Amino acid sequence: MNPFRLLPKRLKRRMFRYTPAGFPDPAACGAFYDARHTAFSGDDTMILEYSSVQAQRRLFERAISLLPPRGRVLDLGCGLGDLLSFLDAEGLPYESYHGIDVSERMVQEACRRFGDHKGASFEVLDVLTDPLVAGSFDTGYILSVLGYPIGDDPMVTMMTILKIAFAACRVGIVFSHLVTGRKEGLKFTSVPEEMAAHCEAEFGAQTQIDDDGIDFTYLIALRH
């Protein structure tokens, strides 16, 4: 029985306007998205916290233009698997797609939607406790996943996730994050140039930033 089923949509939206300041670990973050999925079933933008379908699409377009998909694609924090639909709708070639997420409900729903998709698979996984095998993918995407602070030192958590994903992808990865000082109320932000420099120093990555100076979301491609 879905406890939110009988609540009016307006009330559900108001309840979920208040989001946690952060999470102690990725499992707690997964539980939060499980709850959103239960509450907003059928309203994907509310589940995923995008302002609109167009905002999600725009982010995907930016990610793909920084790093086009190649070979085996990793979608870390895949949510409902929308990146897979996007790649197919755009006719972008790839060999296989693997979506991983810490939210069981997200992965269940992604499997329900794309269970018949040849070359696509989904898995409930926390890369911090179950790291990915180095070189097992080619291109990786981490989109709208790192916006909440997780753990005692959120920057260390974020860098650890990036390091694992970067090592897992032979060509490289793209991730999005939130720009410091550009919008009030954001919970976990960073300065694009500092983040790029950090990734170059820590991982030896070649970096490319996508930041228009206006949007509060920026992206960085990390290439080997």
Ligand SMILES: C[S@@+](CC[C@H](N)C(=O)[O-])C[C@H]1O[C@@H](n2cnc3c(N)ncnc32)[C@H](O)[C@@H]1O
């Ligand atoms: C806002 S949704 C974005 C989903 C998808 N990337 C998209 O853009 O449509 C964030 C997703 O990241 C997942 N997530 C957050 N932290 C994660 C982690 N450390 N490992 C895997 N998934 C994570 C959440 O469970 C949630 O499904």
